[in-house]
Amino acid sequence: NSTNILGARADVAGAEAAIAAAERDRDQAAAQVRRQEAANIKAQNDLKRYRILVDKEEISKVDFDQYISNAKQAEESLEAARAALLAADRTVEQRRAQLEQVQSKLQQTERTAEPQLLVRRATVEQQFASLKAARAEREQAALNLGYVHIVAPVAGIVMKRSAQVGSRVQAGQQLLTISEIGDLWVTANFKETQLLDM
Numbered sequence: 001n002s003t004n005i006l007g008a009r010a011d012v013a014g015a016e017a018a019i020a021a022a023e024r025d026r027d028q029a030a031a032q033v034r035r036q037e038a039a040n041i042k043a044q045n046d047l048k049r050y051r052i053l054v055d056k057e058e059i060s061k062v063d064f065d066q067y068i069s070n071a072k073q074a075e076e077s078l079e080a081a082r083a084a085l086l087a088a089d090r091t092v093e094q095r096r097a098q099l100e101q102v103q104s105k106l107q108q109t110e111r112t113a114e115p116q117l118l119v120r121r122a123t124v125e126q127q128f129a130s131l132k133a134a135r136a137e138r139e140q141a142a143l144n145l146g147y148v149h150i151v152a153p154v155a156g157i158v159m160k161r162s163a164q165v166g167s168r169v170q171a172g173q174q175l176l177t178i179s180e181i182g183d184l185w186v187t188a189n190f191k192e193t194q195l196l197d198m
Contacts (some may be wrong), residue, residue: 045076
């Protein structure tokens with residue numbers, strides 16, 4: 001139907017946007033590789049120059065160690081940038097594959113839209129018929145509910161309840177225990193010395 005077609009077209013547009021974003025990321029990663037390559041070349045050239053100077057004892061060993069560290073760091077940064085570029089290339093390929101999938105889905109949706117619409121119309125008609133039947137059942141249940149009214153045999157306070165509202169009960173099933181509050185009778189034994197306090 002038209003909703004599925006619109007959704008599939010939106011998926012295609014989203015996939016195209018994802019490709020554009022992935023290509024921008026890849027271009028940025030490539031630029032980063034170029035920057036890291038330049039930085040690495042400079043660091044390696046500096047290391048060569050300063051190796052000569054340290055051999056001549058014109059700079060300190062501590063300064064030379066710093067140039068060694070800088071050269072290693074430049075190499076590692078270049079490797080990381082190359083790895084990021086490789087990952088960005090893979091992401092572009094994945095996004096292109098996803099675009100092909102959603103384009104294929106759009107074509108399939110456009111081909112099957114009319115038969116699906118007919119099926120959905122039949123389903124809606126069936127659901128309307130089910131709705132009418134459910135309304136009739138509800139009316140019957142409301143009528144049956146009017147016949148249900150359970151009254152306790154005595155007035156009192158509920159002490160123990162074994163059934164909850166909405167529970168199904170069987171004939172003869174105990175639902176609750178009632179303590180009668182009407183005519184109360186107490187049997188008690190008191191000593192004669194206690195009778196003055198009563």
